[in-house]
Amino acid sequence: MDLKIGYKKNNSIYSTNWDVVVIGAGAAGLMTSLELPSKLKILLLNRNTSKRSSSRWAQGGMAAVTRLEDTEDIHAFDTIKAGAGLCDHQAVKMFVENAPRLVERLLKLGMEFDRTSGKLSTTLEAAHSHRRVLHVKDRTGKALVDVLNDQVDQRENVLHQRGIRVTQIWVEKEKCLGVQVLDGPLLRWIHSKAVVLATGGGGHLFANTTNPTQAAGEGIALGWRAGAVIEDLEFFQFHPTALQLDGAPSFLISEALRGEGAVLVDAFGTSPVDHLEGKDLASRDQVSRALFKVMQKQQVDHISLDLKSIDVEDVEERFPSIFQRCRELGLEPLKELIPVAPAAHYWMGGVSTNLKAETSIKGLFALGEVACTGLHGANRLASNSLMECLVFANQMRDIKLNDSRSGNDLIGSTIDIQSNLSFFHEKGSKFLEEEIEKLRNLCWRQAGVDRSQKGMSVAFSTVKRDYENLLKEPLLNLVFNQSKNEIHRFDEIARRDLNLLIDLSNRQIASLLMLEACLFRQESRGGHFRDDFPCSVPFWKCHTRQVKGKTIHTRPVSDISAYSRNF
Numbered sequence: 001m002d003l004k005i006g007y008k009k010n011n012s013i014y015s016t017n018w019d020v021v022v023i024g025a026g027a028a029g030l031m032t033s034l035e036l037p038s039k040l041k042i043l044l045l046n047r048n049t050s051k052r053s054s055s056r057w058a059q060g061g062m063a064a065v066t067r068l069e070d071t072e073d074i075h076a077f078d079t080i081k082a083g084a085g086l087c088d089h090q091a092v093k094m095f096v097e098n099a100p101r102l103v104e105r106l107l108k109l110g111m112e113f114d115r116t117s118g119k120l121s122t123t124l125e126a127a128h129s130h131r132r133v134l135h136v137k138d139r140t141g142k143a144l145v146d147v148l149n150d151q152v153d154q155r156e157n158v159l160h161q162r163g164i165r166v167t168q169i170w171v172e173k174e175k176c177l178g179v180q181v182l183d184g185p186l187l188r189w190i191h192s193k194a195v196v197l198a199t200g201g202g203g204h205l206f207a208n209t210t211n212p213t214q215a216a217g218e219g220i221a222l223g224w225r226a227g228a229v230i231e232d233l234e235f236f237q238f239h240p241t242a243l244q245l246d247g248a249p250s251f252l253i254s255e256a257l258r259g260e261g262a263v264l265v266d267a268f269g270t271s272p273v274d275h276l277e278g279k280d281l282a283s284r285d286q287v288s289r290a291l292f293k294v295m296q297k298q299q300v301d302h303i304s305l306d307l308k309s310i311d312v313e314d315v316e317e318r319f320p321s322i323f324q325r326c327r328e329l330g331l332e333p334l335k336e337l338i339p340v341a342p343a344a345h346y347w348m349g350g351v352s353t354n355l356k357a358e359t360s361i362k363g364l365f366a367l368g369e370v371a372c373t374g375l376h377g378a379n380r381l382a383s384n385s386l387m388e389c390l391v392f393a394n395q396m397r398d399i400k401l402n403d404s405r406s407g408n409d410l411i412g413s414t415i416d417i418q419s420n421l422s423f424f425h426e427k428g429s430k431f432l433e434e435e436i437e438k439l440r441n442l443c444w445r446q447a448g449v450d451r452s453q454k455g456m457s458v459a460f461s462t463v464k465r466d467y468e469n470l471l472k473e474p475l476l477n478l479v480f481n482q483s484k485n486e487i488h489r490f491d492e493i494a495r496r497d498l499n500l501l502i503d504l505s506n507r508q509i510a511s512l513l514m515l516e517a518c519l520f521r522q523e524s525r526g527g528h529f530r531d532d533f534p535c536s537v538p539f540w541k542c543h544t545r546q547v548k549g550k551t552i553h554t555r556p557v558s559d560i561s562a563y564s565r566n567f
């Protein structure tokens with residue numbers, strides 16, 4: 001039974017002594033807030049005022065063994081195979097064994113998965129050897145987030161605040177003690193006994209992506225600046241089929257359509273993936289590269305998806321969002337081919353954690369797409385990620401908190417800040433927005449589907465120079481040097497510029513770390529493909545690690561047969 005703590009009503013986030021601050025209200029942050037002991041006072045922060053998140057946009061579904069002919073061993077095998085030698089087997093074992101239990105948990109919370117003759121319906125996605133992806137039409141993420149949000153709203157011990165952006169993690173003597181936030185016009189600190197990073201991925205670092213704007217690697221930058229270990233940032237999954245229509249924003253065309261029989265065709269009507277084992281359902285990195293090569297060769301900006309051979313009635317019923325979106329854009333998917341192209345989709349790397357979601361900093365936890373738990377290795381098996389959010393949130397039930405400390409001494413005097421403090425005051429926010437777009441285009445060109453030493457080296461130097469220049473900016477300096485009992489209040493223009501400056505500097509850090517990891521790994525594996533090193537090399541069967549102030553290095557994969565089975 002939840003404690004009636006009563007602070008929900010007076011909304012006093014700065015005078016409450018919080019046990020846990022959870023950053024991000026996607027599947028990972030929401031489920032964490034539900035799984036943490038109900039005696040803890042939890043502050044759930046979301047920089048968005050809207051409901052938008054990658055979790056909400058997820059279409060295909062959630063992977064778990066629910067059918068008799070499938071087993072956890074086979075789910076583990078598929079996950080490890082997709083991970084191209086870099087999955088940590090303990091993480092895989094813990095994940096596949098807990099996933100079916102989490103399905104039961106979700107059903108109890110009110111999730112209504114699609115059913116066939118009363119039983120849970122399952123579909124097939126790339127590199128799964130069995131139908132094990134549970135779904136709610138093509139709106140699985142929305143259904144999940146709606147259920148979790150409803151449950152969070154009912155919890156007396158959780159305060160969910162939208163429109164508050166975390167700008168720094170507070171770390172002293174390698175212990176996490178809270179966060180700095182930008183709350184409307186105010187910049188100030190909040191103390192807590194633990195902090196959970198659940199800020200999502202970084203697809204929006206690239207010009208072509210299926211991800212929403214706020215999925216721009218912010219959590220990686222926050223974690224890195226706090227001194228946490230970061231792993232495997234070179235591994236990015238590019239989804240082969242994002243809608244590619246002139247002027248229309250990118251929109252995911254779920255792989256589940258290919259699972260139901262849709263096929264890819266090039267400009268001449270032939271299959272661009274015929275040579276791949278698994279053909280249309282080969283792993284995403286293989287399909288993306290195959291499409292990319294054909295597009296380059298045929299000098300076109302898309303490949304097509306042909307729905308002719310699938311059952312018309314079933315498909316309309318099963319994929320209403322995709323059909324609706326196509327029709328809104330003037331495309332009739334049952335009569336015309338759907339133009340698609342690869343786009344950045346999922347970041348396998350992130351803030352390194354153990355099986356309890358603990359990072360290298362005491363009291364700092366990470367889960368969901370921002371984390372690198374060792375489950376996905378060099379490439380994620382489709383639909384394992386929403387379930388990973390839930391499985392690792394469930395691991396937080398016996399969270400260890402840091403010592404108590406009163407937050408009351410944080411309340412100091414307020415200092416007013418005018419917009420003319422910023423170097424960018426004259427150039428205006430448009431300049432900063434253009435810089436962000438330039439960076440996204442650079443990342444797509446040099447660190448996208450196809451990478452090479454030359455392009456990435458130039459990109460690295462360019463971003464490093466821009467980042468070092470940006471660090472001279474007085475508004476940013478004020479953020480990074482704010483003492484714990486100061487409160488700054490920004491005027492409207494300074495606040496808008498500061499949000500963009502934080503956005504740009506976090507994107508620069510995340511892009512630099514990714515480029516450094518891509519340059520370091522001189523081979524191709526999973527979601528990392530280099531033109532100049534096109535093969536996998538046994539020497540590189542290891543994780544890459546980045547820590548502030550240290551040179552990039554490696555860690556061995558933990559594959560000491562934690563999983564005993566006969567494949």
Ligand SMILES: Cc1cc2nc3c(=O)[nH]c(=O)nc-3n(C[C@H](O)[C@H](O)[C@H](O)COP(=O)(O)OP(=O)(O)OC[C@H]3O[C@@H](n4cnc5c(N)ncnc54)[C@H](O)[C@@H]3O)c2cc1C
Nearest residue numbers: 024025026027028047055058060061166200368369383386
């Ligand atoms: C189009 C699309 C389809 C997908 N389909 C599937 C699928 O079918 N199956 C599957 O398993 N996976 C799918 N994925 C991947 C999956 O959705 C994500 O990996 C997962 O939802 C990540 O959840 P999360 O909670 O970690 O992050 P998110 O859902 O991205 O949530 C992150 C939250 O953090 C907040 N935030 C970020 N920075 C800050 C900050 N500084 N301060 C405060 N708040 C902050 C954001 O506002 C947001 O609320 C899909 C992804 C996309 C984009």
